[in-house]
Amino acid sequence: MSPDAPTDRIRVLIADDQELVRYGLRLVLEAEDDVHVVGEAADGASAVEAAIALTPDVILMDVRMPGIDGIRATQDLAARLPRTRVLVLTTYDLDEFAFGALQAGAAGFLLKNTRPAELVAAIRTVATGDAVVAPRITAKLIEVALPHLAPPDAGAREGALSALTERERDVFLRVARGLTNSEIAQTLHLSESTVKAHFGRILVKLDLPSRVQAVILAYELGIVSPGS
Numbered sequence: 515m516s517p518d519a520p521t522d523r524i525r526v527l528i529a530d531d532q533e534l535v536r537y538g539l540r541l542v543l544e545a546e547d548d549v550h551v552v553g554e555a556a557d558g559a560s561a562v563e564a565a566i567a568l569t570p571d572v573i574l575m576d577v578r579m580p581g582i583d584g585i586r587a588t589q590d591l592a593a594r595l596p597r598t599r600v601l602v603l604t605t606y607d608l609d610e611f612a613f614g615a616l617q618a619g620a621a622g623f624l625l626k627n628t629r630p631a632e633l634v635a636a637i638r639t640v641a642t643g644d645a646v647v648a649p650r651i652t653a654k655l656i657e658v659a660l661p662h663l664a665p666p667d668a669g670a671r672e673g674a675l676s677a678l679t680e681r682e683r684d685v686f687l688r689v690a691r692g693l694t695n696s697e698i699a700q701t702l703h704l705s706e707s708t709v710k711a712h713f714g715r716i717l718v719k720l721d722l723p724s725r726v727q728a729v730i731l732a733y734e735l736g737i738v739s740p741g742s
Contacts, residue, residue, distance in 0.1 A: 523550040524641045527570040529561035529587070530554075530603065531579040535626070539574060542630045549637060558582030562590050565598060571641050573600045577615050585614040592619025592723060599640040599724075621724045643724075674735060677719045685712045689725060690732030 526543055528536050528551060536554050543549045552568045555561035559582045565573055573591065577584035588600045599621040616623060621640040624633065675683055681702075688698045695713070699706045713725070722728050732738045 523548050524572060524637060525550055525552045525568070525570040526637060527552055527561065527564055527568060527573045528554045529556075529558070529564075529573060529579070529584070530576040531556050532576075535576070539633075542633060543637070546634055549634065558584055558587030561587045562594075565591055565595055569595065570598055572637050573598060574603055574637075575600050575615065575620070576603045578604070585618050588615045588620050589618035596723065599643075601636060601640055616726045617730055619723050619727070621726065623726075674720060674731070675737075678716060682712050682716050682719075685709060686716050686728065686732070687737065689713060689716075690729050690738045692729070 526549055528539050528543075530536050530539070533556070536556075540551050540554070543551050552570050553564045555564045557579045561573065561575065561579075561584075562582070575584045575588060579587075582590075584602065588602070591598060591600060600615070600619065601622045601624055602615040602620045603624055603626055605626050622636055624636055628636070675686075678686060684702055685698055688701065693701070695706050695709045698704070699709045702709070704712075713728075716728065717723070720728070720731065722731060
């Protein structure tokens with residue numbers, strides 16, 4: 515496995531404890547002209563070591579692995595390699611492990627039965643800095659985790675929102691409700707590029723790594739609630 519790849523290709527590391535799964539993912543990805551698999555790992559510790567050595571653009575991370583699981587590995591990588599994007603892989607769409615990985619800094623969430631074309635599209639999406647968790651799955655995960663989150667802190671909510679302009683608050687609320695940039699642009703009568711610019715500033719002001727963490731923060735602060 516050579517880590518070298520043309521600079522215009524997305525460098526991917528596959529982390530899964532099942533060799534057959536890794537093999538299948540590699541076959542899918544290496545059929546794409548713009549994706550290059552730079553390495554594989556069979557557990558969380560190996561994934562962290564390989565990521566530090568290879569600096570991939572995207573890591574496909576299974577959350578249920580022996581030793582250091584995908585959650586701890588994701589948390590470690592979010593601190594060490596903030597530019598590397600982690601896509602969580604799991605079998606169940608209501609997996610509390612997956613929610614933990616999203617909280618730890620993962621950029622997206624995929625089911626292992628995702629179609630190959632959707633997998634590749636997700637990799638391309640997170641490689642550009644966006645998230646790929648569908649609003650339906652985000653809502654399910656957060657509803658499962660809500661009983662374990664701290665009660666909303668009104669002071670913290672006001673503190674977080676005070677850092678944002680009125681327009682940024684509008685965008686933040688709609689992101690939290692699961693709208694895409696295109697949908698937000700339509701509802702606020704803005705261009706999609708303007709929405710992206712607003713959201714980029716929101717992430718900086720709130721010190722958040724991705725869209726997923728913005729949604730989680732909104733639920734934690736009570737800015738939105740399930741079904742809102």
